[in-house]
Amino acid sequence: MSELVIEGLEIEYGRNVVVHGLDLRVESGEFVSLLGPSGSGKTSVLRAIGGYQAPSEGSIAIAGRDVTDVPPQGRDVGMVFQSLVLFPHMSVLRNVEFGLRTRKVRQPERRRRAMETLEMMQIAHLSERLPFQLSGGQQQRVALARALVVRPSLLLMDEPLGALDARLRLQMQVEIRALQHATGVTTIFVTHDQQEAMAMSDRVVVMRDGRIADQGGPEGLYREPRDRFTAEFMGLTSLLPVDVVRPAGDGARVRLAGTAHEFDATGSADPAGGEPTFVSLRPEDIHCTTQPVDGALTGKVMARTFRGVNTFVQVRVGDQTVLALQHRGQSLSEGAEVFVSWDAARARLVAGDAP
Amino acid sequence: MRGAMTSRRVLRIGVLPLALFYVFFFLLPALQFLRSSLYDSSESTDDGASLTNYRRALGSESVLDSLATTLGIALVTAVVSLLLAYLIAYHVVRGPAWLSRLIMVAALSSLFASAIARALGWRVLLADSGPLNDLLLALGVVDEPVRLINNTIAVTVGMVHVQVPIIMLALIPVIEAVPREMERAAYGLGESRWRTFLRVHLPLTWMNAVPIGLIAVMATAAYFTTPALLGGGRVLVLPILIQQAAQVLFDYATAATLAAILSIVIVAIACVVLVFTRWRRTIRERGHA
Numbered sequence: 169m170s171e172l173v174i175e176g177l178e179i180e181y182g183r184n185v186v187v188h189g190l191d192l193r194v195e196s197g198e199f200v201s202l203l204g205p206s207g208s209g210k211t212s213v214l215r216a217i218g219g220y221q222a223p224s225e226g227s228i229a230i231a232g233r234d235v236t237d238v239p240p241q242g243r244d245v246g247m248v249f250q251s252l253v254l255f256p257h258m259s260v261l262r263n264v265e266f267g268l269r270t271r272k273v274r275q276p277e278r279r280r281r282a283m284e285t286l287e288m289m290q291i292a293h294l295s296e297r298l299p300f301q302l303s304g305g306q307q308q309r310v311a312l313a314r315a316l317v318v319r320p321s322l323l324l325m326d327e328p329l330g331a332l333d334a335r336l337r338l339q340m341q342v343e344i345r346a347l348q349h350a351t352g353v354t355t356i357f358v359t360h361d362q363q364e365a366m367a368m369s370d371r372v373v374v375m376r377d378g379r380i381a382d383q384g385g386p387e388g389l390y391r392e393p394r395d396r397f398t399a400e401f402m403g404l405t406s407l408l409p410v411d412v413v414r415p416a417g418d419g420a421r422v423r424l425a426g427t428a429h430e431f432d433a434t435g436s437a438d439p440a441g442g443e444p445t446f447v448s449l450r451p452e453d454i455h456c457t458t459q460p461v462d463g464a465l466t467g468k469v470m471a472r473t474f475r476g477v478n479t480f481v482q483v484r485v486g487d488q489t490v491l492a493l494q495h496r497g498q499s500l501s502e503g504a505e506v507f508v509s510w511d512a513a514r515a516r517l518v519a520g521d522a523p
Numbered sequence: 524m525r526g527a528m529t530s531r532r533v534l535r536i537g538v539l540p541l542a543l544f545y546v547f548f549f550l551l552p553a554l555q556f557l558r559s560s561l562y563d564s565s566e567s568t569d570d571g572a573s574l575t576n577y578r579r580a581l582g583s584e585s586v587l588d589s590l591a592t593t594l595g596i597a598l599v600t601a602v603v604s605l606l607l608a609y610l611i612a613y614h615v616v617r618g619p620a621w622l623s624r625l626i627m628v629a630a631l632s633s634l635f636a637s638a639i640a641r642a643l644g645w646r647v648l649l650a651d652s653g654p655l656n657d658l659l660l661a662l663g664v665v666d667e668p669v670r671l672i673n674n675t676i677a678v679t680v681g682m683v684h685v686q687v688p689i690i691m692l693a694l695i696p697v698i699e700a701v702p703r704e705m706e707r708a709a710y711g712l713g714e715s716r717w718r719t720f721l722r723v724h725l726p727l728t729w730m731n732a733v734p735i736g737l738i739a740v741m742a743t744a745a746y747f748t749t750p751a752l753l754g755g756g757r758v759l760v761l762p763i764l765i766q767q768a769a770q771v772l773f774d775y776a777t778a779a780t781l782a783a784i785l786s787i788v789i790v791a792i793a794c795v796v797l798v799f800t801r802w803r804r805t806i807r808e809r810g811h812a
């Protein structure tokens with residue numbers, strides 16, 4: 169059953185429409201990320217789901233009940249705000265008990281459930297502290313515990329990890345995902361970090377200018393983006409301008425713009441509205457070798473970036489630059505002449521103007 | 524760099540005339556005035572400083588009554604004004620734009636009207652044959668006009684009217700300091716608006732409202748116009764006694780003594796309240812939260 173059904177959602181501030189006719193369904197137990205650049209309307213959508221922002225158009229149903237005109241108090245939705253907003257005058261325990269008190273859960277049941285949730289988050293020993301006596305990660309856990317303890321039918325999180333450093337972020341990503349699995353709570357997670365969205369979600373919804381640009385499983389979106397915007401937003405990519413020679417199979421034969429070099433690519437061959445067409449190539453799908461390869465382009469290594477886990481090289485090919493991953497055991501130095509090739513199945517046709 | 528130095532020096536020198544003016548025309552006369560409270564007014568022989576005046580004043584029933592009236596009106600005014608101003612300021616901060624603009628205009632225009640005009644306005648409203656009594660009679664609440672004027676309640680009402688706009692303006696930043704999301708978090712956890720105000724907003728901000736309340740106590744206790752106009756000579760607060768001593772009886776020593784007593788009592792109350800509420804500590808904690 170769909171836990172959340174949004175139909176034709178439109179949100180406006182004054183006369184400024186920021187979300188345009190958005191439709192979204194989230195299944196029970198699903199973890200969905202809203203991903204998009206700043207100002208694309210992610211927070212606005214989340215606020216509308218939580219009941220903090222009245223939509224100007226459209227409807228929202230949670231667990232089969234239309235809640236479009238229901239205030240936040242009556243929605244059974246847990247929300248973790250970006251700024252966390254723990255109640256600073258209450259101990260950790262009292263913060264977590266807050267939602268139970270409003271639901272008239274009596275002691276000792278109230279304390280038992282709060283402590284149980286704190287134990288699940290491994291912060292039971294901090295229950296008597298005040299929020300300002302906690303580290304960022306600990307505050308994060310309290311905010312999550314406070315939202316989860318009432319067992320909401322829907323959990324909303326607005327960039328909850330934005331304030332944490334990189335290491336803690338990764339750790340919390342894993343923990344939140346594990347917790348979501350354990351509790352089975354339907355979750356909508358807002359982020360503008362594409363890696364975070366891919367690492368955590370069952371499904372990623374990419375937003376652009378108040379509309380859904382694309383959606384799907386993380387791998388599908390990464391490998392088979394619908395358009396140039398998604399291709400660029402979902403991770404590092406090289407975009408080569410091409411002309412379509414003829415459709416072929418579920419893709420097309422294309423020619424690299426300004427050259428006679430022809431190759432196969434997957435994806436839709438006729439973009440709507442005659443927008444410029446590109447082939448998107450992920451760095452790990454581009455092979456650079458010093459030995460000649462059949463049908464390869466020749467290029468020259470312009471720059472090399474060591475990233476620890478891997479090393480990227482920027483290669484000049486004709487008047488284009490591509491970003492490639494240096495393969496294991498390889499050592500490409502700046503200025504080296506290389507042969508550039510890729511699997512036809514990994515060359516993805518995308519269309520669209522620069523975002 | 525040099526420019527900054529020079530302008531700082533100019534600033535320092537520029538402050539000097541102001542400081543001198545303040546010392547010569549306010550501080551010295553005030554000290555001189557207070558000093559006169561140490562010399563006995565009834566005896567012409569000058570036998571040095573003593574606390575005779577204070578002993579006499581504190582032994583006088585009328586002075587003690589007056590002190591009690593003054594503090595009573597000041598405290599009630601401060602508490603009532605704080606509560607009213609809190610609700611109004613909350614609407615200025617959280618309410619729709621048109622409402623907050625309306626309230627601001629009303630508050631500012633009331634501040635611009637002189638205290639005398641406002642007090643006389645209340646005299647008309649509260650008069651025996653005034654609109655309020657007419658209303659009470661028409662509604663059948665009372666059978667004959669009730670005395671609404673020339674008593675402590677009238678003075679308190681007038682003082683609340685004076686203090687509310689000031690306190691409200693002072694409370695706006697206090698309320699703004701609470702992020703909106705803090706309230707939203709409470710709503711999301713199922714708390715009603717009113718109980719969110721009581722359980723989240725008030726506990727977070729009341730400590731910062733304490734100093735504002737104290738200012739209201741001090742300002743009210745030192746107010747002369749409103750008690751004079753609305754008390755009709757029957758509400759003898761200390762400022763009225765001081766004015767009578769100084770300008771009717773020309774007894775400067777007594778006037779100075781009463782002024783000193785009023786100041787000391789108020790400062791003492793302020794110290795007790797501030798120590799008791801430890802408001803600085805909570806401000807620090809809030810900064811970390």
Ligand SMILES: Nc1ncnc2c1ncn2[C@@H]1O[C@H](COP(=O)(O)OP(=O)(O)OP(=O)(O)O)[C@@H](O)[C@H]1O
Pocket residue numbers: 181184186204205206207208209210211212213360
């Ligand atoms: N209270 C408001 N009043 C007017 N305009 C607003 C308000 N809140 C957001 N907007 C506008 O609505 C648009 C969408 O904002 P929103 O906060 O939903 O974006 P977002 O995707 O969450 O961005 P970010 O990643 O920066 O948080 C923006 O153009 C923003 O300027």
Ligand SMILES: [Mg+2]
Pocket residue numbers: 210211212
């Ligand atoms: Mg946002």
